[in-house]
Amino acid sequence: MKNFRLRFPAFALVPLVVGLNTAAAEDALPDVPDRSAHDSDLDDVLITGGRTSGLPLLNQAVIDTPQTVTTIPEEVIQLQVDTDLRDVLRNDPSVSAHADEDNSQGTNVTIRGFSARYDMYLDGQLDVGPYYRDPFFLEAVEVLTGPSSVLFGRGSTGGAIEQVSKKPQLADFVDGTASVGTDRLKRITADGNVVLAEGVAFRMPVMAQESGVAGRDVVGTKRGGVAPSLGFGVGDAAQFILSDLYQQQWDKPDYGVPWIDSGNPKTDISQPAQIRPQNFYGFRSDFSHVDANILTAALRSQISDGLVLRNQLRFAVYNQSYREAEPGVGPIVAPGTPLDSVTVTRTERGGTIHQSVLDDLLTFTSTFHTFGVMHNAVFGFEAGRQTSDPTVYKFSGVPGTNLVTPDENQPFSGTYKPSSMVHFVADTEAAFATDTVELGQYWEINAAARWDRFDADYQNTVPTHVSFQHVDTKPSWRGCRGFQAARGRQCLRHVWHVIRPFRGRTFAECLHGSPGSRKQPHGRNGPEVGSQHAPVAFHRAVQDDHEQSARGVAPQSRAADPGRHGSQPGRRGPGAGLSDQPVAGAGRFHVPGCVDPEFAQRRSRLAIAECAP
Amino acid sequence: LQNAPRENLRLFSAYDLTDRFTVGGSVNYTSTRVPGTVVDPNGFRQRVPGYWTASALARYRVANRINVQLNVNNIADRRYYDGLDDNHVNVSAGRSAVLSVIFDK
Numbered sequence: 001m002k003n004f005r006l007r008f009p010a011f012a013l014v015p016l017v018v019g020l021n022t023a024a025a026e027d028a029l030p031d032v033p034d035r036s037a038h039d040s041d042l043d044d045v046l047i048t049g050g051r052t053s054g055l056p057l058l059n060q061a062v063i064d065t066p067q068t069v070t071t072i073p074e075e076v077i078q079l080q081v082d083t084d085l086r087d088v089l090r091n092d093p094s095v096s097a098h099a100d101e102d103n104s105q106g107t108n109v110t111i112r113g114f115s116a117r118y119d120m121y122l123d124g125q126l127d128v129g130p131y132y133r134d135p136f137f138l139e140a141v142e143v144l145t146g147p148s149s150v151l152f153g154r155g156s157t158g159g160a161i162e163q164v165s166k167k168p169q170l171a172d173f174v175d176g177t178a179s180v181g182t183d184r185l186k187r188i189t190a191d192g193n194v195v196l197a198e199g200v201a202f203r204m205p206v207m208a209q210e211s212g213v214a215g216r217d218v219v220g221t222k223r224g225g226v227a228p229s230l231g232f233g234v235g236d237a238a239q240f241i242l243s244d245l246y247q248q249q250w251d252k253p254d255y256g257v258p259w260i261d262s263g264n265p266k267t268d269i270s271q272p273a274q275i276r277p278q279n280f281y282g283f284r285s286d287f288s289h290v291d292a293n294i295l296t297a298a299l300r301s302q303i304s305d306g307l308v309l310r311n312q313l314r315f316a317v318y319n320q321s322y323r324e325a326e327p328g329v330g331p332i333v334a335p336g337t338p339l340d341s342v343t344v345t346r347t348e349r350g351g352t353i354h355q356s357v358l359d360d361l362l363t364f365t366s367t368f369h370t371f372g373v374m375h376n377a378v379f380g381f382e383a384g385r386q387t388s389d390p391t392v393y394k395f396s397g398v399p400g401t402n403l404v405t406p407d408e409n410q411p412f413s414g415t416y417k418p419s420s421m422v423h424f425v426a427d428t429e430a431a432f433a434t435d436t437v438e439l440g441q442y443w444e445i446n447a448a449a450r451w452d453r454f455d456a457d458y459q460n461t462v463p464t465h466v467s468f469q470h471v472d473t474k475p476s477w478r479g480c481r482g483f484q485a486a487r488g489r490q491c492l493r494h495v496w497h498v499i500r501p502f503r504g505r506t507f508a509e510c511l512h513g514s515p516g517s518r519k520q521p522h523g524r525n526g527p528e529v530g531s532q533h534a535p536v537a538f539h540r541a542v543q544d545d546h547e548q549s550a551r552g553v554a555p556q557s558r559a560a561d562p563g564r565h566g567s568q569p570g571r572r573g574p575g576a577g578l579s580d581q582p583v584a585g586a587g588r589f590h591v592p593g594c595v596d597p598e599f600a601q602r603r604s605r606l607a608i609a610e611c612a613p
Numbered sequence: 614l615q616n617a618p619r620e621n622l623r624l625f626s627a628y629d630l631t632d633r634f635t636v637g638g639s640v641n642y643t644s645t646r647v648p649g650t651v652v653d654p655n656g657f658r659q660r661v662p663g664y665w666t667a668s669a670l671a672r673y674r675v676a677n678r679i680n681v682q683l684n685v686n687n688i689a690d691r692r693y694y695d696g697l698d699d700n701h702v703n704v705s706a707g708r709s710a711v712l713s714v715i716f717d718k
Binding site for chain 1: 614615616617618621622623625627637639641643646648652653654655656657658659660661668670672682684686687690692694695696697698699700701702703704706707708709710711712713714715716717718
């Protein structure tokens with residue numbers, strides 16, 4: 001097994017940190033010493049520089065990317081025993097958990113305060129389903145903060161989440177984890193890879209889990225998933241990978257506790273009900289059942305020395321059915337009222353949703369010289385069709401329950417009828433291009449542009465027929481210049497000046513059948529200044545093999561112009577505007593992003609820390 | 614700004630104490646958050662308090678390729694408010710422990 005590490009360093013080198021990697025990966029990798037000399041199996045988590053994102057438009061090393069990108073690698077996911085993508089995302093402080101609401105269960109998070117529900121990507125293509133994503137098949141998770149419409153042609157202001165799946169490798173291996181825990185947790189994951197023939201490999205991560213939630217009555221999950229992938233020409237100039245993700249889950253969804261309005265709205269704040277935190281206000285028969293099936297075919301071909309073609313075709317289907325109770329206390333509760341005299345209203349919600357995504361992404365990546373200047377260019381096209389067919393039920397006659405002693409064993413009663421039955425189809429087409437030019441030793445210029453056409457057709461047949469059609473044709477662009485102040489010891493200091501417009505979410509709401517809530521896309525321009533650097537001073541410490549201390553240092557910072565985004569009042573102060581750049585660092589020696597072959601062999605761990613202002 | 618704490622801290626790290634023994638943990642702080650930027654139907658502003666949590670892990674390699682790992686999350690059993698919505702609030706998970714047997718590549 002150790003031989004595998006030697007032979008396939010790119011696999012063994014879990015790409016650690018992000019946002020601050022050095023651009024010198026290509027230089028550094030061959031120099032990485034023989035890691036198999038170490039005994040610990042964990043030793044192969046090394047700091048590697050120059051990791052590139054899997055996204056087609058981000059062909060530069062992450063530190064050269066004029067956007068805040070945080071990567072959470074598989075090693076960290078395993079150390080934390082994260083069973084849900086939401087827990088993985090907690091490693092990035094710009095991400096906050098959002099509760100499930102209405103018919104939107106699943107990985108609901110906000111990035112910088114903006115919902116990222118429709119900004120979820122898997123290997124660069126949309127993954128919109130309403131399911132609780134499990135990281136069992138992921139090699140890394142990337143959080144791209146800031147507007148990303150130039151990358152995806154859509155998206156909210158906050159950012160996007162990219163899931164990088166495990167791909168077939170040219171090595172036979174198997175690994176696995178079996179876990180038991182409090183709250184009925186039983187979880188098993190395994191991952192196997194087999195080389196079938198020269199360049200042909202098959203890999204299959206699997207997962208099964210059953211668990212409750214610590215300190216919460218009733219709620220829990222059962223889920224299972226497989227993610228087989230078959231690769232041809234793995235590592236060759238022409239490579240084809242066919243992969244599937246199938247996940248099925250049966251949940252008792254958690255709708256938490258109600259807000260309580262007590263006193264005077266002028267002077268008092270509404271707070272969550274101060275009751276026993278275990279309280280569950282739904283019915284035992286509440287449920288959410290989702291299956292997700294995502295089939296992807298990815299072709300990469302080196303056409304010539306300076307030209308790579310990639311084509312990725314995806315068909316994804318998501319089915320969900322659910323019924324759950326949202327607790328609420330409507331009227332103002334007079335101060336001093338005993339809580340056990342308060343009745344909680346159960347707003348029962350239910351429905352079925354069928355969604356699909358068909359998408360093809362074609363890109364050409366090219367490097368060439370003109371007039372003595374080096375270009376790194378990417379251009380491509382994307383076309384797809386997205387459908388969503390939600391049927392949402394309205395319930396009546398559902399009994400309430402007591403705030404202090406809710407009765408989850410009460411049998412469900414009530415009547416329901418469809419409140420909306422939507423058929424939504426959106427066709428998308430896009431063309432995009434980006435070029436990065438190196439001007440001498442210090443300067444880089446990057447420009448990116450994207451043109452999108454989004455053609456949406458919405459039909460609702462209940463209670464009365466409503467339909468509308470809307471076509472958006474929008475350009476997005478981004479320009480930046482990078483200044484590289486130092487490249488000492490393969491560390492970089494960059495200052496970016498970025499101007500990029502962004503667009504609000506497009507027809508996301510339509511996908512879930514709220515005809516009244518369609519939002520127009522909008523754009524806004526704004527400059528952003530950021531810097532990325534790695535602390536050269538820590539190199540010394542790294543040399544000490546016996547160094548044990550953790551360094552909760554911020555090896556990277558990125559400040560943004562606070563004047564940007566007038567719509568984000570949450571953060572203030574110079575350099576504070578959007579400076580929630582998470583700091584990711586390798587633990588023990590803690591010089592993330594700086595690759596020094598001498599310490600690349602040291603035992604390392606990852607630390608992720610951040611202090612937003 | 615809805616659901617965006619003004620301060621958010623996350624530190625996670627792990628160390629090899631010996632070739633076989635690894636320890637680690639995390640510290641998290643999230644400051645006050647609001648679920649929305651508008652008042653609720655009764656005219657109240659909604660807000661949840663901030664919180665600190667910590668977690669710890671230990672991993673021991675019992676044999677070649679076989680590790681045993683113990684994770685304890687939310688060590689202090691702090692009950693904070695996690696997922697926010699303007700109609701309801703999710704109470705965080707309490708303290709939990711997970712024992713894993715990890716079979717390496």
